[in-house]
Amino acid sequence: MPPSAKPLRVLVLCTHNSARSQIAEAWFRYLGGARIEVESAGTEVTQVNPLAAQVMAEVGIDLSAHTSKYLARFLDQRWDYVITVCSQAAEACPVFPGATHREHWDFADPSRVAGSKEERLQVFRQTRDKMRERVLQFLQECSIALNSVS
Known part of the structure; x- marks a missing residue:
């Protein structure tokens, strides 16, 4: 990415910020790299679902540092995209x-x-794989060069 290019800012929302939005956030980071600034949040918060963490670990993505976040903390920030899942x-x-x-x-x-x-x-694996495909499609639609897509 050229030094002057700003990364695309994406906020992914779901109800509990425990599975779908966490999986999407992880795929955005993994596939978009420095070209994406991504956060996820929920309309309610719980904890990251252990099965979401497990299926992402199967593809080499660690969710152990992820936490469930309430969307209000992101309301006053600028986002290029807010995506509900x-x-x-x-x-x-x-x-x-x-x-x-x-x-x-x-x-x-x-x-x-x-x-x-x-x-x-x-x-959970089906959700992980479908989310990966949707994130890839989004990044391609936004003409963002991808990290490894194998």
């Missing part, structure tokens, strides 16, 4: 005065799936 967050999302664009990506909540741990992990 669940319908509930899209409905509850306040107006971000500093946001240039707002997008909604509808992802089902993997933490709501019942079943064995392996069945639940499979749903």
